[in-house]
Amino acid sequence: MDRSAEIADFLRTRRARISPDAAGVPADGRARRVPGLRRDEVARLAGISIEYYTRLEQGRAGNPSPEIIEAVGQALRLDPTEREHLTNLLTRPGTVRRSAANGPQRVRPGLYLMLQTLDHVPAFVLGRRTDILASNALGRAVLTDFEALPPGKRNLARYLLLDPESRSRSDEWERYASETVAMLRLDASRHPNDRQLADLIGELMVHCPEFSGWWHDHKVLQRTHGAKSYRHPLVGELVFQYESLILPGDPDQTLCVYNVEPGSPTAERVQLLRNWTAPEPIGTDV
Structure with a gap:
């Protein structure tokens, strides 16, 4: 799985489904080339810089803190399952809770x-x-x-x-x-x-x-x-x-x-x- 591509596609599809009106983002007169929220609008709602959010969406933000992930999740109105998914994607391989559980499964x-x-x-x-x-x-x-x-x-x-x-x-x-x-x-x-x-x-x-x-x-x-x-x-x-x-x-x-x-x-x-x-x-x- 291409981790960076997965992060980018997931975040793009999540912000595309939220209209500016629903998010409480005022109109600024700019023409919209994409559906939903722009990157800078998500960054503003999450309380982070546009530069950091751009790196985050591109999979270049390192290992973001739980607070950052929670803020982005709130901005994008993610449900609990989506927030877990985002946490899994943004957590470096080897630190995801279940990443090593790939052996045969046994039913007790x-x-x-x-x-x-x-x-x-x-x-x-x-x-x-x-x-x-x-x-x-x-x-x-x-x-x-x-x-x-x-x-x-x-x-x-x-x-x-x-x-x-x-x-x-x-x-x-x-x-x-x-x-x-x-x-x-x-x-x-x-x-x-x-x-x-x-x-x-x-x-x-x-x-x-x-x-x-x-x-x-x-x-x-x-x-x-x-x-x-x-x-x-x-x-x-x-x-x-x-x-x-x-x-x-x-x-x-x-x-x-x-x-x-x-x-x-x-x-x-x-x-x-x-x-x-x-x-x-x-x-x-x-």
Whole structure:
């Protein structure tokens, strides 16, 4: 990842989305050649010099202080996830909190037990790069059978963006896919030296027509909670309220649980799926 280019593109796209009126910047009579705020306007809002902000946007400001990053974040109205992303980009390699975490990920035994306990709803554990580290039977039934794939292919982004089946599973495929790209963007700033992530991005860039546009939007997302709907070929429409919980002991693992409203049509359909995925009882000779 070209760190300087990433910093420049992220800051340019963030200031381009803010109108001078919204930022409270008075008109000065100058013609605007770019949308949104100019560099000098961001610098003034952040309380820093235009020269320093220019070096910052060009990736030449060294290692700026947390106070400077916070001031720029406020000027650009960044949300908490965007501020973390900016901090990751502006922090020199080797000092980012997660930059060295590139080894194989392991799911501890207690999490496998938790997935079994949650056998009444779809659940799975996401790792770096949106790798699917573990899943329960309903999680595999609702999305796809990740355990049937080679270990290196068990990846949510790869499934959503490259598997034609995923496009037919939801009318909101475009939103889910673009949000997943935003998750990869955040992961890339957390792990700038992750070779497997770079390979995945290259694969998606080549094989998913929409990926390039979403990637160059420079949106970032930390998934937390929300609604999802899927169209299952056996039971029909499924509507979930999901919760994503960063796991204690490993901030690069997230437990994702798809909850259902009790008594709803989805609850009935999930129960049908649960019956369908239940193992066959073992017969006993008498």
